[in-house]
Amino acid sequence: MVVEKDVLDSVCSYCLLDKEPSELKRCVACKVARYCSLVCQKADWKLIHKSECPILCKLPGVPPTPTRALYQYLLRYPKAGNELDAWSAGLEHHVTDLKKDTKRWDEMVLQSRAAVDFSKSAPSKVEMVTRLLGIMATNAFRATLPDDSPIGLCFEPALALVNHSCSPNAFVMFDGRKVSLRALEHIEKGDEVFISYIDSTQGREIRRKELQQRYFFQCNCEKCTQDYSPYQAFQRAGLINPSKIDALLDRQALDDHATTRIPTMRQMSEDIEGFDRASCKASLLLDCSRGAELQDERLKLLREAHVELTPFRTHEVFAVPPYPTILDEIYLTFVDNERLAAALVVLLFIFFNCDVYNWPKSTHPARVTRLFTIVRLLKYVASLEPTVLVESLAPVPKELLSRLDYISTAHVLITIMLELGPLSHGEGTTFMAQIREEMVDVEEVQRLRGVNVDMLKAGGTFNDLRSLSKYAFDVIEMQKVQKNGHTADIA
Ligand SMILES: C[S@@+](CC[C@H](N)C(=O)[O-])C[C@H]1O[C@@H](n2cnc3c(N)ncnc32)[C@H](O)[C@@H]1O
Numbered sequence: 150m151v152v153e154k155d156v157l158d159s160v161c162s163y164c165l166l167d168k169e170p171s172e173l174k175r176c177v178a179c180k181v182a183r184y185c186s187l188v189c190q191k192a193d194w195k196l197i198h199k200s201e202c203p204i205l206c207k208l209p210g211v212p213p214t215p216t217r218a219l220y221q222y223l224l225r226y227p228k229a230g231n232e233l234d235a236w237s238a239g240l241e242h243h244v245t246d247l248k249k250d251t252k253r254w255d256e257m258v259l260q261s262r263a264a265v266d267f268s269k270s271a272p273s274k275v276e277m278v279t280r281l282l283g284i285m286a287t288n289a290f291r292a293t294l295p296d297d298s299p300i301g302l303c304f305e306p307a308l309a310l311v312n313h314s315c316s317p318n319a320f321v322m323f324d325g326r327k328v329s330l331r332a333l334e335h336i337e338k339g340d341e342v343f344i345s346y347i348d349s350t351q352g353r354e355i356r357r358k359e360l361q362q363r364y365f366f367q368c369n370c371e372k373c374t375q376d377y378s379p380y381q382a383f384q385r386a387g388l389i390n391p392s393k394i395d396a397l398l399d400r401q402a403l404d405d406h407a408t409t410r411i412p413t414m415r416q417m418s419e420d421i422e423g424f425d426r427a428s429c430k431a432s433l434l435l436d437c438s439r440g441a442e443l444q445d446e447r448l449k450l451l452r453e454a455h456v457e458l459t460p461f462r463t464h465e466v467f468a469v470p471p472y473p474t475i476l477d478e479i480y481l482t483f484v485d486n487e488r489l490a491a492a493l494v495v496l497l498f499i500f501f502n503c504d505v506y507n508w509p510k511s512t513h514p515a516r517v518t519r520l521f522t523i524v525r526l527l528k529y530v531a532s533l534e535p536t537v538l539v540e541s542l543a544p545v546p547k548e549l550l551s552r553l554d555y556i557s558t559a560h561v562l563i564t565i566m567l568e569l570g571p572l573s574h575g576e577g578t579t580f581m582a583q584i585r586e587e588m589v590d591v592e593e594v595q596r597l598r599g600v601n602v603d604m605l606k607a608g609g610t611f612n613d614l615r616s617l618s619k620y621a622f623d624v625i626e627m628q629k630v631q632k633n634g635h636t637a638d639i640a
Pocket residue numbers: 239240241287288309310311312313314363364365366367368369
């Protein structure tokens with residue numbers, strides 16, 4: 150496991166947990182590696198830093214993450230000849246495919262030479278190291294935090310044996326240094342385990358292109374061969390796991406919506422020009438928004454992209470790409486702008502209308518992580534003065550905003566997460582510890598308020614949450630304008 154170059158300041162180089170930079174102590178020699186404790190520093194020194202530190206001391210900057218992964222391999226197996234270890238040697242390397250892209254291959258050879266040079270290995274090892282780089286390109290995982298931000302490169306030969314499917318039955322979960330393969334559903338003995346290498350909520354052509362370019366194969370899973378829409382894939386995936394989540398989601402309504410979207414999608418495919426044009430224009434605007442320097446400019450482009458998707462909106466096919474991505478980016482822009490009440494409303498809409506279809510299993514880590522974000526946003530909204538809340542969510546009726554019990558809703562969601570978290574992220578993980586911390590915090594607030602939450606009444610609470618999510622479009626269209634030097638939201 151190698152820490153991503155960009156997060157070296159905020160992640161412990163040994164346990165890989167993210168911390169405030171002030172909580173991490175730098176290695177006094179190289180000033181690159183940082184640790185959250187002496188225990189981690191000692192463990193990393195023994196594992197790799199003893200050999201890596203002198204390299205980092207001599208270099209003017211930190212080499213790219215793959216180069217560091219390569220020289221760390223050479224440092225850990227200094228006595229090996231020009232052959233890879235048995236585990237790595239058996240993995241796909243796609244060297245023939247990689248060589249077809251001469252520019253990419255030349256860069257790979259350069260990176261391998263640098264790794265051999267930095268680790269003072271024999272020059273004869275360059276060929277083996279370039280092959281190892283090919284193996285890593287196909288087999289290494291991007292280690293992430295629960296919010297999906299990258300923290301490192303993980304090369305684990307046993308996990309690398311798992312093939313891809315766009316409707317996977319398992320997933321890889323990172324918790325600091327620990328990595329595990331977890332099932333999304335019951336897998337019979339003898340059945341193949343599949344994970345998704347990519348964002349499988351994207352459309353088939355984008356998925357196929359990405360898999361071909363990065364992994365050199367054409368995916369022939371059922372979702373690809375049948376070109377299933379998210380609604381068909383949802384129905385194929387079966388019912389949502391029975392659990393307390395039923396209080397939050399109306400399973401019958403979800404199923405009915407999916408059923409009625411199937412003929413709608415067929416109808417849409419007859420007007421392919423109209424939908425393709427809308428989708429292409431929205432995707433172009435989305436790309437432009439990613440290049441926008443100012444937040445307001447970014448939001449303006451995303452709003453335009455959202456308007457382009459009006460045909461999707463008319464047919465209520467919110468789970469169909471690129472709709473979920475556009476909404477997700479709008480939500481993230483609101484977070485970046487510290488418009489957290491607006492972010493909550495958009496996120497609720499995404500949760501109820503996109504996520505449930507794109508990740509049908511309620512124990513999917515993406516779904517559970519979303520619930521966690523919703524809890525945090527609910528707690529923030531609960532802390533706002535009622536007048537400020539009404540102002541920041543101008544299109545939402547005051548009556549609904551004042552009726553909602555944000556803390557009790559957060560409380561019930563945490564109760565649900567205590568059931569889902571051990572299945573999605575695993576018992577004993579940092580994520581579960583965070584959920585428990587939230588529970589202690591919310592229970593204390595409830596005690597002070599004298600509120601006793603009854604799960605049976607939760608259905609009512611969630612109806613209000615669903616009602617709030619229905620104002621997402623009005624909230625998105627709300628303009629932020631400059632008024633006498635002050636910014637204000639107007640409907
Ligand atoms: C991480 S490896 C998976 C293990 C690999 N099958 C092996 O035996 O070493 C990734 C490579 O496996 C192959 N692969 C993975 N999933 C596949 C799929 N669904 N269909 C065809 N090939 C696949 C591709 O060659 C891909 O580059």
